[in-house]
Amino acid sequence: MESSNWQATIGKRAVGIYVTDVNRNRITFGRATGRNFAKIVSWIILCIGYFMAGWTLKKQALHDMLAGTLVLRKQP
DSSP: OTTSTTOSOHHHHHHTEEEEETTSOOOOHHHHHHHHHHHHHHHHTTTHHHHGGGTSTTOOOHHHHHHTEEEEEOOO
């Protein structure tokens, strides 16, 4: 669903966030698939990959860095 026109899963849409590439374009199906597999890496290292979003400048988790994606808030 992250590679669809919505650029978000149902949960992401509910909280008003969406996934883009670093150029703020819609991600491809391949990149979305790679991002989901990269979440396994974030999980394997004791979820530190998820906590990295709080420490990085662009607020990217490890799987976002590996896939070259950003998660952004929709502007009202």
